[in-house]
Amino acid sequence: MKKKINLLIVKASPNSDGCGNKIMLELERFVKKELNCKVSIFDQQKESLRRNEKYQMICDGKKMESKFEKKLMACDGIILLSPVYLKQAPGEFKITLDQFAYRMNEFPLIGKKMVSFVYCDTNGAKELNQYYKNIFSSAGVEFVGTCDYYRAFQSLDENMSIFKEDIQTMYRYIRNDVFHISDGQERLFQIYKEVIQKEQEKGIEVHRHKRWNLLNQYDSLYDYVKSTM
Numbered sequence: 754m755k756k757k758i759n760l761l762i763v764k765a766s767p768n769s770d771g772c773g774n775k776i777m778l779e780l781e782r783f784v785k786k787e788l789n790c791k792v793s794i795f796d797q798q799k800e801s802l803r804r805n806e807k808y809q810m811i812c813d814g815k816k817m818e819s820k821f822e823k824k825l826m827a828c829d830g831i832i833l834l835s836p837v838y839l840k841q842a843p844g845e846f847k848i849t850l851d852q853f854a855y856r857m858n859e860f861p862l863i864g865k866k867m868v869s870f871v872y873c874d875t876n877g878a879k880e881l882n883q884y885y886k887n888i889f890s891s892a893g894v895e896f897v898g899t900c901d902y903y904r905a906f907q908s909l910d911e912n913m914s915i916f917k918e919d920i921q922t923m924y925r926y927i928r929n930d931v932f933h934i935s936d937g938q939e940r941l942f943q944i945y946k947e948v949i950q951k952e953q954e955k956g957i958e959v960h961r962h963k964r965w966n967l968l969n970q971y972d973s974l975y976d977y978v979k980s981t982m
């Protein structure tokens with residue numbers, strides 16, 4: 754019997770009782786009851802900020818796994834809920850993302866699926882969704898759907914029902930081992946591969962080489978993912 758699918762809900766808002774909280778609670782119920790999945794939650798509001806300390810650990814080159822990273826690595830699919838703050842990601846959440854940046858050229862999230870719901874009052878949702886798509890795709894994620902919600906002009910219920918369909922599609926892809934690698938991800942794989950080889954020829958040692966000792970054995974990301982199934 755296949756194990757229960759584990760979906761991670763990421764609430765990027767640092768606000769405890771705002772729009773993001775309401776959406777998170779509804780989607781948690783939906784994923785548990787309708788899809789019968791295991792749900793884990795990363796709620797930015799519950800995280801303390803100790804930026805300097807954590808950056809120090811990354812700069813030292815030591816292995817540092819934040820709670821965000823642990824949850825990302827353990828899940829099959831990610832549901833990102835993010836408000837727009839001054840046309841960008843909320844500052845606190847950006848710090849969370851920065852703490853994961855040291856793994857960005859290792860394709861750490863390859864094989865995982867993602868959907869994102871970005872909401873704002875009047876402007877910035879589409880652009881911020883594009884930003885999330887760029888950074889998470891370069892970490893290996895396959896985007897199944899994105900929803901831009903403008904609170905001043907649109908209905909939450911309509912956007913939520915479209916987004917739930919995206920979540921259902923993501924669930925089906927995971928359950929049936931369906932995956933797609935984009936041309937951009939394959940190009941990035943070849944670029945990183947070349948950079949890593951050059952670093953190794955020069956005797957430069959960095960933590961990402963450990964991961965690349967495995968990835969280097971494959972001609973493409975597609976071949977790598979296929980081998981893991």
Ligand SMILES: Cc1cc2nc3c(=O)[nH]c(=O)nc-3n(C[C@H](O)[C@H](O)[C@H](O)COP(=O)(O)O)c2cc1C
Pocket residue numbers: 766767768770771772773774836837838839840841872873874875876877904
């Ligand atoms: C600091 C801050 C900056 C904001 N900047 C924008 C913005 O640039 N564009 C916009 O349309 N709405 C902006 N908003 C409105 C929020 O996106 C909107 O109220 C959202 O629902 C807040 O979600 P939350 O309660 O889950 O944090 C901003 C709100 C805050 C608190």
